[in-house]
Amino acid sequence: MNKKWWKKSVVYQIYPRSFNDSNGDGMGDIQGIIAKLDYLKLLGVDVIWLSPVYDSPNDDNGYDIRNYREIMHEFGSMADFDQMLAEVHNRDMKLVMDLVVNHTSDEQEWFVQSKKSKENAYRDYYIWRDGKDGKEPNNWGSVFGGPAWEYDENTKEYYLHLFSKKQPDLNWENPKLRLEVYQMMKFWLDKGIDGFRMDVINMISKQPGLPDGKLQEGQLYGDGGPYFINGPRIHEFLQEMNKEVLSKYPIITVGEMPGAETEDAILYTDPDRNEVNMIFTFEHMDLDSAPGGKWNLKPLSLVDLKENLTKWQTALHDKGWNSLYWNNHDQPRIVSRFGDDQKYRVESAKMLATCLHFMQGTPYIYQGEEIGMTNVKFDSLDDYRDIETINMYHERKDLGYTHEEIMNSIYAKGRDNARTPMQWDASQHGGFTTGTPWITVNPRYKEINTKNALEDPQSIFYYYQKLISLRKQMEIIVEGDFHLLLKDDPALFAYERCWKDESLLVLCNFSGDEVTIKDEVEMDGYQVILSNYEDNKLGILRPYEAVVLKK
Secondary structure (H helix, E strand, O other): OOOOHHHOOOEEEEOHHHOOOOOOOOOOOHHHHHHOHHHHHHHOOOEEEEOOOEEOOOOOOOOOOOEEEEEOOOOOOHHHHHHHHHHHHHOOOEEEEEEOOOEOOOOOHHHHHHOOOOOOOOHHHEOEEOOEOOEOOOOEEOOOOOEOEEEEOOOOEEEEOOOOOOOOEEOOOOHHHHHHHHHHHHHHHHHOOOEEEEOOHHHOOOOOOOOOOEOOOOOOOEEOHHHHOOOOOHHHHHHHHHHHOHHHOOOEEEEEOOOOOHHHHHHHHOHHHOOOOEEEOOHHHOOOEOOOOOOOEOOOOHHHHHHHHHHHHHHHOOOOOEEEOOOOOOOOOHHHHOOOOOOOHHHHHHHHHHHHHOOOOEEEEEOOHHHOOOOOOOOOHHHOOOHHHHHHHHHHHHOOOOHHHHHHHHHHHOHHHHOOOOOOOOOHHHHOOOOOOOOOOOHHHHOOOHHHHHHOOOOHHHHHHHHHHHHHHOHHHHHOEEEEEOOOOOOEEEEEEEEOOEEEEEEEEOOOOOEEOOOOOOOOOOEEEEEOOOOOOOOEEOOOOEEEEEO
């Protein structure tokens, strides 16, 4: 097998609790996934990335792992998992697991032991510190709100949790802990899984001394990011992980790395450095946020988006490898975010897919993206389930924001936008469950569902199918270099891909208005190979139109 098989692959992310419920308990499960594998095979994806299915108390929907070697009972059993893995492989697809090793659940046995006493053998598996001046050891804030430290009455020390207080951070300085992690990874790889998506993996190395972060005006907590993102030993730890585990298996690895810039990405993904194959970056996902974080909204500037994606395309070309995504379980639905989820929902969903899938890198499709699922607006906070969203609501209420202001931020950016159940058909709850779903189904399920999509030859689903098949056929999409055109145009995203004697021209209108393509875009000798409208008027792009031409 080609060692770089993942360069031609397209990955599909499943969020198990929201994908398909086989037993009517309102929560998706592994048998539900097995039942839909033929659907994914029809779409044409090569790799399925599964958000965590490990045993968990679900404070953060499975990203708080209680037992790395057991399956969450709501999702099924290890026998179900083994069956799913075999069924995936029977269809010539691969399965990637989520690897969550920056933190565990506070119910994980290591932490249960670690809390017992300062002398416990597991004490040093986590990051414990004395308080400072009667308060927390430093001023860092948690990603989910509140301080990043929790006081333990029993041992009179604080433990670090960059996320929920039920997600204590592991101490990667401890070689015994690292060995435990590597043995756990081998347990899954020896079962035959095909790789890992590594959750916030560039946070595992913390700066010694854990200094206070810079405190911005109006903020309650200091920014600890510079002291735990891309920390001093991160490359050493990843190279050790690669040497001890990853290099021994023909797998795909993608590191989720908030705060990583192109220079970091080149180091992480350079094949000669033996770290990971690719990383998830977040810069393009922060472009519609005003200063102060994701909940402070501002309109997207297409010029900024073009500049950012071009930077990543050109910096990593021939050096590392990009992962390409618009959506995942932490991001709102892209058609609602950068497209038009009303009048031009179908056109803008196809346009956004075109823009991304013709770039260099491995594309990731998040469940429901291939049918154009949209954001959701629940009236009441009671309908939301995400810990980050709920904590932010109460924090902002205390700061004097109105209910309407906070809800507008949630409608635009809340993670539950991505987590409403998959919409399979027009029956109750979108065909996701025969029971009561763990989170309410998006009310648009009667119009937007896979049954409708599969019956319509012009659907978004079949357009994604075409994009996936073109990537397999056309070497230029995988290998070609990238040139941005019309960089200052506020509505048109135009770029060229060149390889050997071939070239592709990709033209995407990000606006609801008709735009005329300027004369400096040379289109002579090109043939249309893909378009999201049935006919083309070369030189003019209609609202949210996308055209791909080849020479």
